Amino acid sequence: MIEEKHASSPDHEPASEPQxxxxxMPSLPTLITYGLIGITVFFYVMQMLSTAIWGYAIYQMDWLEYFGARINSAIRAGDYWRFITPVF
Incomplete structure (x- = not known):
């Protein structure tokens, strides 16, 4: 005679609870993240102060170029910091 095994058979172990x-987590502050946030806030404040002091109406000045936009000709001329500043 062939016996059928059911889920409630004695040789079947019950499912264990998930562990x-x-x-x-590291308890030290993430210094790189705080540093990047600090740099971003610093340049934002500097931009706001410069426009408050000199205004937007300085003729013959390209504000995007002045504040570090990615300009390929300037990068080729040696302004390698322009790789990083557009990210912020």
């Missing part, structure tokens, strides 16, 4: 895994 919780704890992950320790």
């Amino acid at each position: 919780q895994i704890r992950v320790q």
Whole structure:
């Protein structure tokens, strides 16, 4: 005689409860992130102060170029910092 095995048979183990895994996050502040935020805030404040002091109406001045826009000819001329400033 062939016996059928059911889910409630004694040799079937019940499903175990899922285990919780704890992950320790670093307790040190992320200095790079705070540094980038600080640099961004610094340049934002400098832009606001410069426009408050001199205004927008300075003739023959390209504000995007002055504040570090990515201009390929300026990068080829040696302004390598223009690779980074457009990101902010």
